[in-house]
Amino acid sequence: MLLIANALVSLIVAAGALLAYDRQVIRPARTIGVVDLAEVYRVKEDEFTRRLTAARSEEERQSTLQMARSFAQRLPAALESLPAECGCLVVLKASVAGPTPYTVDLTARLRQKVEAP
Numbered sequence: 001m002l003l004i005a006n007a008l009v010s011l012i013v014a015a016g017a018l019l020a021y022d023r024q025v026i027r028p029a030r031t032i033g034v035v036d037l038a039e040v041y042r043v044k045e046d047e048f049t050r051r052l053t054a055a056r057s058e059e060e061r062q063s064t065l066q067m068a069r070s071f072a073q074r075l076p077a078a079l080e081s082l083p084a085e086c087g088c089l090v091v092l093k094a095s096v097a098g099p100t101p102y103t104v105d106l107t108a109r110l111r112q113k114v115e116a117p
Contacts, residue, residue: 036105078113
């Protein structure tokens with residue numbers, strides 16, 4: 001009887017350890033973040049083009065050009081910070097053949113990061 005109780009306790013502890021390992025190590029390692037960088041860039045490019053063509057003064061043109069420079073500086077920093085935030089590998093959406101249950105789209109988060117001053 002003691003042998004069966006010991007085996008049962010060992011089985012429960014082993015199952016719990018495997019479950020914890022799966023939840024804490026394996027699943028986060030399988031998560032892949034994807035970013036549609038082309039879309040983010042295209043939207044900002046359209047915005048800058050519209051603002052430049054609508055600019056009526058040199059100050060408006062310079063303001064728009066400064067916004068474009070600021071975007072160009074914030075974009076690499078935002079891309080570099082995404083893997084640390086999600087705890088996952090981040091790749092371009094164009095390089096992924098199709099979505100998986102472990103794929104997380106981080107495009108909206110990237111947009112937020114480059115919009116913030």
